Amino acid sequence: MNRVVTHELIHAFDHCRAHVNWFTNVRHLACSEVRAANLSGDCSFLNEIFRLHFGLKQHHQTCVRDRAIRSILAVRNINKEVAQKAVDEVFESCFNDHEPFGRIPHNKTYARYAHRDFQNRDRYYSNI
């Protein structure tokens, strides 16, 4: 449940921080789905094992692409090739956009470090 809520909160965060054309621009939708799959824990090693998807080297990215495409197809009446093309076009940018965490929060340790960086942001940006 935490993972599902986190996934949806990523969409809510994107809705609040940017002009996202959810219904008229499939690239915008694709970007948010890539971020949600990447940052929510959807594609953790264990979750993929439970789905009987076995992979190690860079498998996280394969999972993010696949789940982003599935999510787009679940809410838009478009064919798979269009969804795949949209994900491919935005993947490089959106996979590396880790806001608001600054990193992929794999577990509580990473989340704690991300929160520490957020609390420290004034000191950080005023001293670089």
Place this chain on the structure above:
Amino acid sequence: MAEGEGWRPPRPCEAYRAEWELCRSAGHFLRHYYVHGERPACGQWRRDLASCREWEERRSAEAQRSLCESERARVRAARKHGLVWAPRQSPPEDWHLPLPEDKDG
């Protein structure tokens, strides 16, 4: 605050040590390999920790320069990919309501 009077390291030295130790951990190695397909590079955190400690002990200008350059490089790396969408100045007023299809963006 640019380099000069009143400057202090962007992060406390304990934060550099914690990041370096996390980076070196077996768990992080496996997660990084799973995500990026390569081993993580932890040397910069070690160098930053050394610079932070050197600044704390001797107020070294070279340590200050090194830390600033390192953190600026991190910020550049995080921002090098252009955004797909235009950023907002503030959230939409109706952010909490169901999305209206006739009023996108």
